[in-house]
Amino acid sequence: MGYYEIKICCDNSQREPLIALLSEEGTLGIIDNEETFFCYFNDILSIDRILSKISNIITKVSSTFDSLNVINYSYSYISERDWNESWKKKFVPIDIESTNFTIIAPWHQRNPDRLNLLIDPGMAFGTGHHETTRNCIRLINKFTPLVNKDSFLDLGTGTGILAICAGILGFKLITAIDNDPLAIDAARRNFRENNINNINLVFGDISLSTGKYDMIVANLLLNVLSERGILISSLLKEGGIALISGLIDGQEDVLLPTLLEGGLKLLELLRDDKWVSLVMTKSCCKNS
CATH class of the missing domain: 3.40.50.150 (Vaccinia Virus protein VP39)
Structure with a gap:
């Protein structure tokens, strides 16, 4: 078993509604840093289905909250073995x-x-x-x-x-x-x-x-x-x-x-x- 890590870059007006909608869609966890945030999905879901969810959420937020900034995202796959190391790099006191x-x-x-x-x-x-x-x-x-x-x-x-x-x-x-x-x-x-x-x-x-x-x-x-x-x-x-x-x-x-x-x-x-x-x-x- 592994996980997909989605890295999302957006402005402050878009951040909270994005996180809320991702939570509703079943993201397993969120790490929120100043300039970007990361959300995680279990690989039981196909990456195509996950990206479809992300795209729909971004479209909804972009149409609701006025902003000149484009919401960008990328993804990577994390094996279960590498999961703890990934969290350690992003988890700050x-x-x-x-x-x-x-x-x-x-x-x-x-x-x-x-x-x-x-x-x-x-x-x-x-x-x-x-x-x-x-x-x-x-x-x-x-x-x-x-x-x-x-x-x-x-x-x-x-x-x-x-x-x-x-x-x-x-x-x-x-x-x-x-x-x-x-x-x-x-x-x-x-x-x-x-x-x-x-x-x-x-x-x-x-x-x-x-x-x-x-x-x-x-x-x-x-x-x-x-x-x-x-x-x-x-x-x-x-x-x-x-x-x-x-x-x-x-x-x-x-x-x-x-x-x-x-x-x-x-x-x-x-x-x-x-x-x-x-x-x-x-x-x-x-x-x-």
Whole structure:
């Protein structure tokens, strides 16, 4: 088994909608650098089918967002044997703004003055190179002092980075769930790298989630969030906080009615360029 690496060059106005649409089309991972970004597809798909997807996405973005710059892309094939070396060359440490967290890979030197999140991405989403992951970390860090830290639920855990963040911040019992076996493998490896031992890792659909949680994070696509909005509300404790991310600007208007219908209240709305995150609660948070 191998992977196709797609290198895309575009301007800033096109970057976020491209990444969002690529995520919807099932890209296995994204590395976002300043001038270019890379996305990856499993070679189970033919390269012709992948390039057709890319072409359609570029056409859609080009027709929607005015820009004089042409979106260029190229691709290369990476064997499974060379996969780790490819990630190592592109994975750089990331300091998360407004927090003391730094995301590093296991082969990077630890920073003793920071809270190090060790992430070996494998082929799972959530390296911290994407705005939605970084926004979730900032929000977890901001709102953890306002809730009890008995229980935390990570819906669609990917690499496990958000569950690890919760563990470092002191949540006692953490549940992380994903329906992608590659994500489960990556998350299990990363929990071990970070010495986080209080995480219950569940393989399956998020609809399998049970119990009640002080904090829930769901960094997912709109269609999944829309289908599971009522479920998220039912899993949240009174006084708890649900962090909803992965929305493109404007999609919050589609999702919010479902969340409000489920009994949640909007506490805060965060806009970061083209991305929107929602902070929802069932009641007033306790005093910090």
